[in-house]
Amino acid sequence: MPLSPALIAVVRGLRGRCPQCGRGKLFAGYLKQAPACSACGAATGEIAAEDGPPWLTVLMLGPLLAALTFVSARQEAWPLWMRLGGLGTFATLAVLMMLPRVKGGLIGVLWGMRPPA
Numbered sequence: 001m002p003l004s005p006a007l008i009a010v011v012r013g014l015r016g017r018c019p020q021c022g023r024g025k026l027f028a029g030y031l032k033q034a035p036a037c038s039a040c041g042a043a044t045g046e047i048a049a050e051d052g053p054p055w056l057t058v059l060m061l062g063p064l065l066a067a068l069t070f071v072s073a074r075q076e077a078w079p080l081w082m083r084l085g086g087l088g089t090f091a092t093l094a095v096l097m098m099l100p101r102v103k104g105g106l107i108g109v110l111w112g113m114r115p116p117a
């Protein structure tokens with residue numbers, strides 16, 4: 001079953017690639033969007049995800065971090081500094097890893113929702 005063009009744009013965005021062609025890079029830095037695709041010239045920089053990526057990242061990671069916090073709070077054998085340090089490190093790394101992917105995916109969603117030219 002072939003994927004819809006909108007879903008293909010989302011998958012390409014999740015991979016940090018141009019939602020139009022899938023070859024060019026979507027980002028010129030960690031989260032800075034490239035003004036246009038280096039491969040096809042699509043104006044991907046015009047798609048503004050605004051506050052959506054941080055909001056969606058927190059929405060996805062929040063329940064996991066809440067559960068991990070609850071579980072670690074019950075581990076009284078572990079010192080407090082180890083529990084807090086482990087949770088803080090995990091939360092920071094998880095957010096840093098997910099944020100560009102979520103932003104790319106959201107840009108792919110917005111790209112797929114554009115009206116046909």
Ligand SMILES: [Zn+2]
Pocket residue numbers: 018019020021022023024037038039040041042
């Ligand atoms: Zn492209």
